[in-house]
Amino acid sequence: MVKYGIVVVFGVIVTLLALPGHAGEEDPRQIMLNNEQARKADISEVAELTMTLVNKSGSERVRKVEFVLDDTDPRLRRSYLRFMSPANVRGTAFVQLEHDDRDNDRWLYLPALRKTRRISGSAKTDSFVGTDFSFEDFEILDGEVGGRNYKYTLLGEERFRGEKCWLIKAVPATAEARANTGYGERRMWVEQEHYHVLFTEYYDHELKLVKQMEASNLSLVPDGKGGEVRPHKLVMKNLLTDHTTIIEFENFVLNKPLDKNMFSRDYLSRGMF
Amino acid sequence: MLSKSGLMPFAIFMMGFMSTITPVSASVEYYGEVAVDSAYELDAGEYQKRRLALSNKWYASLSDDVNAVAIVRASYDWDAALLNDPEAIATYSSASRPYYSGEHAAVELRELYVDWVGGRGGLRVGKQQVVFGETDGIRVVDLLNPLDYSEFLLQDFEEMRIPTWMFNYRYRFDGFVAQFIAIPDVTTSNVPDGRYMPTSPRYAPMIAAGTTSIDVVDDDGVAGSFDNGDIAVRLRASSGGRDISLVAIRQYNKEPAWLSSYDGSGGLSLRPVYYRRNVFGATYSESFGSVVLRAEGAYSSRQAYYRSDPATGGGVSFLPQFSYGLAIDWYGMQNATVTAQLFHTVRERVAEVLVVDRVDSTWSLGVNKTFFNAIYTANLLYFENRNDRDSMLRASLDWDVDDRATISAGYDAFSGDAAGMFGQYRDADRVTLELKYSF
Numbered sequence: 001m002v003k004y005g006i007v008v009v010f011g012v013i014v015t016l017l018a019l020p021g022h023a024g025e026e027d028p029r030q031i032m033l034n035n036e037q038a039r040k041a042d043i044s045e046v047a048e049l050t051m052t053l054v055n056k057s058g059s060e061r062v063r064k065v066e067f068v069l070d071d072t073d074p075r076l077r078r079s080y081l082r083f084m085s086p087a088n089v090r091g092t093a094f095v096q097l098e099h100d101d102r103d104n105d106r107w108l109y110l111p112a113l114r115k116t117r118r119i120s121g122s123a124k125t126d127s128f129v130g131t132d133f134s135f136e137d138f139e140i141l142d143g144e145v146g147g148r149n150y151k152y153t154l155l156g157e158e159r160f161r162g163e164k165c166w167l168i169k170a171v172p173a174t175a176e177a178r179a180n181t182g183y184g185e186r187r188m189w190v191e192q193e194h195y196h197v198l199f200t201e202y203y204d205h206e207l208k209l210v211k212q213m214e215a216s217n218l219s220l221v222p223d224g225k226g227g228e229v230r231p232h233k234l235v236m237k238n239l240l241t242d243h244t245t246i247i248e249f250e251n252f253v254l255n256k257p258l259d260k261n262m263f264s265r266d267y268l269s270r271g272m273f
Numbered sequence: 274m275l276s277k278s279g280l281m282p283f284a285i286f287m288m289g290f291m292s293t294i295t296p297v298s299a300s301v302e303y304y305g306e307v308a309v310d311s312a313y314e315l316d317a318g319e320y321q322k323r324r325l326a327l328s329n330k331w332y333a334s335l336s337d338d339v340n341a342v343a344i345v346r347a348s349y350d351w352d353a354a355l356l357n358d359p360e361a362i363a364t365y366s367s368a369s370r371p372y373y374s375g376e377h378a379a380v381e382l383r384e385l386y387v388d389w390v391g392g393r394g395g396l397r398v399g400k401q402q403v404v405f406g407e408t409d410g411i412r413v414v415d416l417l418n419p420l421d422y423s424e425f426l427l428q429d430f431e432e433m434r435i436p437t438w439m440f441n442y443r444y445r446f447d448g449f450v451a452q453f454i455a456i457p458d459v460t461t462s463n464v465p466d467g468r469y470m471p472t473s474p475r476y477a478p479m480i481a482a483g484t485t486s487i488d489v490v491d492d493d494g495v496a497g498s499f500d501n502g503d504i505a506v507r508l509r510a511s512s513g514g515r516d517i518s519l520v521a522i523r524q525y526n527k528e529p530a531w532l533s534s535y536d537g538s539g540g541l542s543l544r545p546v547y548y549r550r551n552v553f554g555a556t557y558s559e560s561f562g563s564v565v566l567r568a569e570g571a572y573s574s575r576q577a578y579y580r581s582d583p584a585t586g587g588g589v590s591f592l593p594q595f596s597y598g599l600a601i602d603w604y605g606m607q608n609a610t611v612t613a614q615l616f617h618t619v620r621e622r623v624a625e626v627l628v629v630d631r632v633d634s635t636w637s638l639g640v641n642k643t644f645f646n647a648i649y650t651a652n653l654l655y656f657e658n659r660n661d662r663d664s665m666l667r668a669s670l671d672w673d674v675d676d677r678a679t680i681s682a683g684y685d686a687f688s689g690d691a692a693g694m695f696g697q698y699r700d701a702d703r704v705t706l707e708l709k710y711s712f
Contacts, residue, residue: 053646086676087304087711102514114404114430118516118558118565120604127608130647189574222704246641265511266443266450270388270395 022207028152036143058243125182377394408598485539530577533588570597663689664698
């Protein structure tokens with residue numbers, strides 16, 4: 001009888017450990033690694049972005065962008081963006097290749113110059129093409145590679161928009177990371193069902209709250225690993241300037257085969273409109 | 274006309290190529306832009322230009338692998354001070370020439386090309402711009418397209434470059450890309466006789482004392498024939514955070530050298546000469562943290578230089594030269610780029626005295642900064658030639674009013690010795706205002 005009881009208890013424990021879910025996931029670093037997996041596809045992510053820039057008086061500027069990510073390397077991403085509109089930025093294109101042993105490669109094609117130019121791979125705090133997102137905001141900060149630069153602390157659990165979330169604080173863990181990042185601290189509300197970050201608070205190095213980002217419209221994306229969801233809307237608000245950038249994802253498709261040559265300086269230099 | 278310009282092979286190729294395309298369902302997008310562009314000279318107290326331009330751009334997707342682009346621009350300049358008698362300009366090939374109506378109006382087919390991409394290869398055929406080089410402002414390797422100097426260097430380079438008819442083929446090998454360009458179009462640069470006509474002895478021949486009459490032979494450019502076309506090859510690779518390219522060009526020089534011929538009784542005849550040259554060059558760029566290094570260098574087998582004594586050797590020496598440019602971009606300021614450039618040209622040491630020094634040095638400093646989510650962009654650019662101690666300063670502020678409209682205000686100033694590249698325009702300081710509307 002006792003032996004039977006021990007077997008039952010042992011079986012329950014093993015079962016609990018095997019269940020997908022939260023066993024062992026109060027480790028904030030593991031939560032962020034799961035978040036990285038949730039944000040990546042096996043092969044690629046392709047979408048058309050509508051970026052709406054709204055100033056404090058409500059005036060809007062809208063950019064349409066072709067957006068392609070190569071996820072075949074699970075740790076390091078390759079990204080391609082090309083502006084489709086408005087006419088004064090159409091044809092501007094950007095490629096970034098992430099590296100873990102050196103600065104990222106970044107090239108920018110400017111139609112007015114008819115040239116592709118290498119730009120700084122370490123300038124992270126600059127605004128990305130006039131939006132409230134910086135280059136840093138577009139990088140994979142919290143995965144296996146980027147996560148080495150951050151120390152994560154689980155502050156607790158809260159609800160955001162009715163969703164149960166972990167509240168995680170990220171601070172730069174090294175002097176180099178502190179020097180390169182524009183943020184002294186980030187606080188992220190990570191929802192517990194799909195591990196997506198629903199809300200982020202960005203603090204500067206004086207720990208003043210400077211930006212907030214909300215992710216919403218989580219929905220299934222075609223050709224994912226069955227049941228893969230992604231946020232289809234991101235809203236970044238700059239609290240210092242009262243300026244907002246809204247990014248909406250359309251025609252979002254995962255794992256579409258890609259022309260690998262797209263992530264190269266030569267591809268940009270073709271100067272496609 | 275096509276055979277005279279050497280473009281018959283191009284036309285035959287295009288007809289054959291187009292016949293192989295099976296259009297799926299061609300889609301065509303149109304973009305237009307209206308620009309009102311003015312420049313007011315401060316010393317003269319008069320307008321240099323007040324121009325209305327309409328640019329039309331069509332982008333057509335002909336099939337999965339084939340696209341086409343056409344850009345046509347029409348303009349009207351009320352002041353017509355930049356070009357005198359544009360209808361007389363003969364340096365364009367017949368297939369590249371803008372259509373001028375009097376001195377004020379022009380219609381130009383800027384670009385027209387078909388793009389095919391298949392596997393590792395890609396072919397662009399038609400009237401186009403091809404840009405080599407890493408630095409900006411002074412041409413070292415960026416030599417394929419002739420330039421329109423009607424506003425000196427004050428136009429955007431996209432506007433300055435004269436698109437020409439080319440076959441432009443690239444093939445991607447493992448690790449590098451090879452590009453081959455054939456340019457049967459013999460269009461040469463437009464060196465104006467308007468407001469920015471060059472007077473510096475760097476660009477205009479010296480006149481001997483005692484000259485009583487000058488006969489200037491018309492500049493008809495390079496004779497149009499396929500044999501007189503240019504060719505270029507570029508090999509390019511990016512690896513380990515570095516971009517490298519090697520370039521070889523065989524071309525006619527795009528700006529004429531004016532040979533002097535004196536008749537012994539004070540009469541001078543000036544005849545324009547174009548000459549073949551071989552150019553071998555390389556470019557390099559690499560990022561180091563918040564700094565990007567860009568560099569290019571080129572050896573040219575022949576370059577024309579005016580002599581201080583115009584009565585000997587036609588007043589021109591043809592010498593090999595080596596030139597290079599180095600640029601440092603610093604991204605250490607938020608939403609700003611600071612760029613410093615240095616250019617050197619080194620000529621062969623010769624017995625005759627030239628109007629330029631054996632080593633020529635020019636440097637530049639530029640700042641570009643955006644404000645308020647890139648609604649405003651401020652640009653400051655300063656060029657100085659160390660030999661002639663002359664300089665050019667350009668400042669501008671762009672305002673993106675909304676997604677369609679942009680307003681730009683600027684100031685261009687020149688200073689220094691009138692014999693210098695910049696100082697020759699020291700009386701042409703101007704303020705500019707441009708309004709653009711896209712639709």
